[in-house]
Amino acid sequence: MGAYEAVIGLEVHVQLATDSKLFCSCPTKFGQPPNTNVCEVCAGMPGALPSPNRRAIRYAATVGLAVNCAINRRSRFDRKNYFYPDLPAGYQISQFELPICEHGWLDVEADGATRRIGITRIHMENDAGKNIHAPAENASYVDLNRAGTPLVEIVSEPDMRSAAEAVAYLRALHGIVTYLGVSDGNMEEGSFRCDANVSIRPRGQAELGTRTELKNLNSFRNVQRAIEFEIARQEDILEDGGAVVQETRLYDAVKNVTLAMRGKEEAQDYRYFPDPDLLPVVISEEELAAWTAALPELPRERARRFMDMTGLPAADVEALVQNRGLADFFETAAAEAEPRKVAALILGPLLRECHARELPLSPDKCPDVWKMTPKALGTLARVIDEGLISAKIAGDIFGDLFTSGAMPDVYVREKGLGQISDAGALEAAVDGVIAANPAEVESYRGGKTKLMSFFVGQVMRATRGKANPALVNELLARKLA
Template sequence: MPAYESVIGLEVHAQLNTESKLFCACSTKFGNEPNDNVCPVCSGMPGVLPVLNAKAVEYAAKLGLATGCTVQNKSVFERKNYFYPDLPKGYQISQLQQSICTAGVLSVEVDGKKRNVRINRIQIEEDAGKNIHSAAENASFVDLNRTSVPLLEIVSEPDLRTAEEAVAYLKALRSILLYLGISDGNMEEGSFRCDANVSIREKGSEEYGTRCELKNLNSFRFVQKAIEYEIDRQIDLIEDGEEVDQETRLYNPEKNATFTMRGKEEAHDYRYFPDPDLVPVLIKDETIAAWQSELPELPSEKLERFLEDFKLPADEAELLSGELAVAEFFEASVEAYKGDTPRKVANWIIGDLLPHLNDNGMSLSDCKLTPESLAGLVELLDKGDISQKIGRKIFPELCETGADPEKLVKDKGLVQVSDTGALEGVVDEVIQENPDEAEAYRGGKKKLMSFFMGQIMRKTKGQANPGVVTELLQKKLG
């Protein structure tokens, strides 16, 4: 049986967070009543003329610069012709032959192996509307709010070889978009969605197999599962002596399977031609240079700085730098922290804050914990005022209320007792109450230390400093 490898290329659509649409002044706000954000231009009324949103051009160029693309001095808008109820003009304004950005690269790493994924092009295009099907009313409706919302289509070369690499590429691309501040990357609302072209071939072959396109995958998990299923499906077909048909397929997450949607179209099927209502986009070299100078620190640069400045392990630095909001929270917390071990702050974010957000379906913006409060919590631990157990006990309340940790532990009477004189009497009392255990400990049963620790913690309601107690017990038990 031959060994196979998969060949994967991705087409990503990222909605730009401009205030107005690509060719008109209508709002791009998500969640408005159906057909609220609509005018004669985006609804395709006869005789109207589009006017290009300059901010969309700037955002597209900045993504190109951030991914090593060449920003073209001249790009052209074209009409992509097809009929669908959510496309009122009967065509979509896009780019193909002369896109705004070309020939970039994005590096990803999976299981310690680095892969450079070439970006064929980044093009500006308008979104279509949304069809809404109501089984209860036995009717279909069209919402044009999304029509002409500005998108960037980022088309990769078929350089990916596994579903894991595809997900890593998507996460890296989304992270760059967020760092640039040009898209919110919200997959649930459709601001960041992906089509995957998947084929297989025998290992060592240079020829591509027949590809299938998987449409509108709206979560990283579904991207991975859909690609994995499609790879297995194509291998099964070939091994059964059948052929893979070139087609567009949809992924059903409930059945974890892909299903035929339609035959795969080629570019010529859409009859692309330059849009006669839009002049070419001309960008001067000095404008491109100015946009280059405005680029923020990018995820890969921040990762390197976290490794260098904070001496974090690679996996922790990667996790903290991957999301802009998390990276900014971490840096603000470290700046507020008076200690000299930034990794302690990192550990609380990775081990406690992020799981808390995930378990409660929250984002950082929903959480009331401030960087100053997190820094204060770590400082209380550094000083021995509270134990890790108490820190974790109050952590959910800090996230829900934004309370000052020092005031909170004082108000609740949770300040740890570290005074040797105050604890010595409790230690003596526990030893006197348990003479048999004390004798057994002295006879070599050192595991009884946890027994004595538990008794002391019970008497002090968990407020005794474990380090001080251990030192006193070792001294008095010998």
């Protein structure tokens, strides 16, 4: 146990999956030509009046409900004043004194234990644009397409004590917002990113140390590495008798270092005040009740149910529930066959197909390639279980089934791939293998029983993989004895 204890809090920014921006009707679609999704409001023109996006408000409250927050029936938008080149108005519309959600928590598993991480608040705000730097031209450009995009910022308590806990919390949040459908959670496009506040203190000390803020971490791996580096950096400073400076730092993933960016602002530096152009947000009891009733089963609860259903270890179940589309696919397929065997096909050949083809783990995201239906996968598990085909043949034909959408039982019959389960038909192949390998037979009978796998392999080769493995083992054991 080290002399210092880390204290970590995360500020997670989640882009909401609305069709339009938070205060105007401009589209939020990613990847459009620069400065094409811009109007007077998101360009900060004088006199342009904002109008709140009702769906964004519902999405923000839904996130709060999913992480056990109290939903404030009355909240307010404030102006947060600071200058960025990609924030044309010169201020951001955010929430300060009256956020939409407060006082929540989230349980996560990390380092072999369950930790409850407090959530201080969730507030809505509009995003800034994007600066594009062109060193070769000695120029910088501004793209305002993202300016005004609706965000929620989820601010945790400083309850995390390791990088692993921070990543576990971040993964849990990511799963929740994608299951809710309020965000696509695309970290590469900036839809889900976080700032990490990191400090250390002597172990056992109640007083917090001086914190630094690590900005715009956009992958789970970078969060882990950046926090681990920053903890080590601060320990070195204190061990050398120095003092940690409160500042904002950037993480360089190539060099695996954090670098000073600027001094860290405090709340008073932003000069918050109520936005005079926006009325308070009022949520009715009926709306809140309807949003609560519409909450789906979330990843943690679904993982528990899948574990009971399959008896699989936690790591396998986590892989099944990591994506709502994949979890839905499994659940529908499991109605066709024994759930544990369906899960084995998903965690094995199906995930391999997706990774090899660089496909998202959800059939609705890649329908042109992923044509296998849950019913087809469940049927494949059933025909393997019934002995119509071997697991090896199932693996060989999986790619065709995945991209063609063919039903496995029909495909197997049409291709003549049915498993040979007739003892009389297999006996000739077994006798042939024994006759062709007298030296191995003598060694087996002399005690080298591990040669059984050699004989099985030879029979499978002779039958082009169609032999029933269990029956082959039975026949070989009897004849070799």
